[in-house]
Amino acid sequence: MTDRLDRWADPPLLVLASLADEPKHGYAITQDVAETMGVRLSAGTLYAVIARLEARGLIEPLESDDRRRPYRITMAGAEALAQQSERMSKVASVARERLSTRLGWAGA
Amino acid sequence: MRAPLAGVRAALALYPPSWRARYGDEVLALVEDSGGGPAAVASLVWRALPAWFWPQRHLHDRPARMRASLGTALMSWSMLAGLGLVFAQLTQLQGLAPPGHPQIRWAYAVFDLTLAASALIAGLGGLPLWLLMLRRARREQRTRDMVYLFLPVIAPAAYLAGLIVTVRLAGSVSGVSQGWFGVITLSGFAAAATAAAGPGLALRRLQPRGPALRLAATAAGVSAATMAVAAVAIVVAVTSLNLWARQFVGYHDGTLSGIYLALVVAAATVTTVSAARGTRAALAQP
Numbered sequence: 145m146t147d148r149l150d151r152w153a154d155p156p157l158l159v160l161a162s163l164a165d166e167p168k169h170g171y172a173i174t175q176d177v178a179e180t181m182g183v184r185l186s187a188g189t190l191y192a193v194i195a196r197l198e199a200r201g202l203i204e205p206l207e208s209d210d211r212r213r214p215y216r217i218t219m220a221g222a223e224a225l226a227q228q229s230e231r232m233s234k235v236a237s238v239a240r241e242r243l244s245t246r247l248g249w250a251g252a
Numbered sequence: 253m254r255a256p257l258a259g260v261r262a263a264l265a266l267y268p269p270s271w272r273a274r275y276g277d278e279v280l281a282l283v284e285d286s287g288g289g290p291a292a293v294a295s296l297v298w299r300a301l302p303a304w305f306w307p308q309r310h311l312h313d314r315p316a317r318m319r320a321s322l323g324t325a326l327m328s329w330s331m332l333a334g335l336g337l338v339f340a341q342l343t344q345l346q347g348l349a350p351p352g353h354p355q356i357r358w359a360y361a362v363f364d365l366t367l368a369a370s371a372l373i374a375g376l377g378g379l380p381l382w383l384l385m386l387r388r389a390r391r392e393q394r395t396r397d398m399v400y401l402f403l404p405v406i407a408p409a410a411y412l413a414g415l416i417v418t419v420r421l422a423g424s425v426s427g428v429s430q431g432w433f434g435v436i437t438l439s440g441f442a443a444a445a446t447a448a449a450g451p452g453l454a455l456r457r458l459q460p461r462g463p464a465l466r467l468a469a470t471a472a473g474v475s476a477a478t479m480a481v482a483a484v485a486i487v488v489a490v491t492s493l494n495l496w497a498r499q500f501v502g503y504h505d506g507t508l509s510g511i512y513l514a515l516v517v518a519a520a521t522v523t524t525v526s527a528a529r530g531t532r533a534a535l536a537q538p
Binding site: 189195199210212 | 310
């Protein structure tokens, strides 16, 4: 069941979160997302997401001499990430509160 | 490592060219770094279809789209015009206007009008782009491109000269034989293809952009739509002649008519679709 819930992790959000601190190229994004968020992004998913985020102006490519082009989050991307994080934070807070009431769970 | 990369390359071939040009190398680098195997290939294959259905606008190279559409539309338009001239030669110019069938007369009139209008629109709309490319080719002393640009004049002139000589040598009072007519017709299509290929090659080599390109792409759309009406007129006239006035059909062969009509429909479809794609790129918001 937890695996199924993991599938709800929104890949665009994961990529935006990964780029929030510094620019990264494709492989660095997949590594970061896997290590810090526990989600493996496949090549197809990652570049489908990168194309969509770039089209919406939420990330932008940086100049690169080799094939590993880094991407940077834009101001619009940072705002979108902040808003979504706020929503998720509220959901998490409600979930924790209700779980603690019901099960005495205090969270990690 | 080679097998997965070959698989990745094959999977990337399923993507739209613009997507592949933009992200293809990055995907290959990612798979090289991560050592991705069949799972990477499967994920790429899985995502290829949505890339076609929901193309990303930022990947569109509008001038390239317009140039490619112009080149294709020009070639198919020339073939269609050639087919139209064959139609005119075998029907109208033989005085084949059966009485009691007004739709055939109407089809002839519509064909004449739309063919002339289509050629005029294409010529006027394409002239600024042609002049722009010619100026650049002259300024940069690109002799080959200048030859390409003059092919629409050189090829028909050479064809007409050859036609005059052929008719004088092989013709009689009643015209040329069926064999020579075939040779003249095929040479005409070759001349039309050469004339159309010239500007197409110049477009590819000089890669013009800007208002002249947009004007030409827009005019190509209008010209193609007009030519599509001419194609419909051909279909109406040829079908009517075969169904109701077979004695007026010069070649008395339903199969030939069928092949001819299939070629007309195919050329009209390619012209219309290609020109429409170019026009859409010309009119799209940047």
